[in-house]
Amino acid sequence: MAKILAGWGCAVTITARREGRLEELALALRRDFNVDVRWVACDLSERDGASRLYDDVVRAGEIIDILINNAGFGIYRAFSDIEWERQARMVQLNITALVELTHRFLPAMLALDRRCHILNVSSIGAYQPVPYFACYAASKSYVRDFSEALAHELADTNVSVTSVCPGGTRTEFIDVSGQKLGALANASMMDAHRVALVGLKAMLRRRRNVVTGIMNAIMCFLMRFLPRRAAARGAVAVLGKPERS
Template sequence: MNTYTTAILGKRALVTGASSGIGAAIARELATLGVDLVLTARRRDALEAVAATCTGVKVETITADLGQPDAAHALWDAATANGPLDILINNAGFGYFRRFDEVDWSRDAELVQLNMTSLVALARCFVDAHRTSITPAQMVNIASTGAYQSVPNMALYAASKAFVRNFSEALHDEHRGTPLSVTCICPGGTETAFHAASGGGDYSWIANASTKSAEFVAHAAIRAMVRGQRTVVPGLFNKLTCFGVRLLSWPLASRVATQVLGKPRLALPRRGAI
């Protein structure tokens, strides 16, 4: 047993957006490391299917829609009913690939609620729970490489992830030297259902070449969490992209993003459950 495993063995983690993609991959990775799980998402059947693959640990599932007001606090109460949480993985989120003025406000309001407001609410619950704790606790917030620049046709999504990144980095610095660590993960394109659900997919070779599996991102996230890192961009190509953006003017970076991501699909799919 290595130090990577012993650092979180026997802990209890809440993973949001755990029914598919990065959230499901993180749940399975934590299970292999001996972490008990509380998994939450909107789709009960998909959530239960993921839970069944997380063997060797205790697994609870809670169906919740964090895109709704006050859902975060109800989730926290349910998740802590059977014991405290040592790890919080704020993964739930969604986006759309479309001009801002072509999407109903109700969908934007749900995006803001899920990607930012519920994430902050859960973060506050977690920080308050560990305010006087002397045992290590870890929070991981999933942002995006889109957090490093403006992204036309994903204006609100990228802005929400910039918020997550800045918020997470500030929390990390506030709690430096304490038992509580906060890590921000900024994945690039990942092999999940996100692209089809967002209306994207007509990407350039650059975007396709930088795409990583959900398992790759999950492993990078847990490794960064255990090490107490501040911000991690998984994948060399993605690291170079985020660094390269700093060398461009903001308008040029925005135009480059438009070329890399291509055009939106003709029809915007209904929001998939997270």
């Protein structure tokens, strides 16, 4: 998303934990697109991560007119097998940091005399209960519902809110989650650039929600007609059962 925005001529501030990767990306964006790029190393799964990031941006005097809450991770394992500390960090990152950053940046966006956008990254997991991704998928349901409700609240303002719901996408997510993809899941993986573009275009059109990929969109639409228990069973059939630790 940062690459696409820089390509469109936007100045960007990027954040993540790994400083080396941030610096590398910042240098590449400056070189390739000749835009201002600032990076802030920050762990948003720490309780004060979001407020530290916000303070840093304010200190730098930056005006944020597009906020993208993208950082997130999942753990594909039986809920009872996942250490609480990791689980709590996931909730902090996927939900609390996203809501806190939205809450902190929103007032200044509303005060601007131009269109502003908030783009929150959810998942197709938001459309159904997903066993072994129980907490992760529920965190993405939170993101989707929160975003759509906030979009409604802000409908008559200069700020739009969009949630993008990707399906399987080729990134480091799968390795981090510990998933072992079956043939079906593997075959339906999308390219990260394409997913980012779908999300950004939906954001600029002030759409409230977008599912990436036609097959994912059809599946999410059909989900509303399926009993929830069958949807949960279907998710395990596609993703496979993780090994017990």
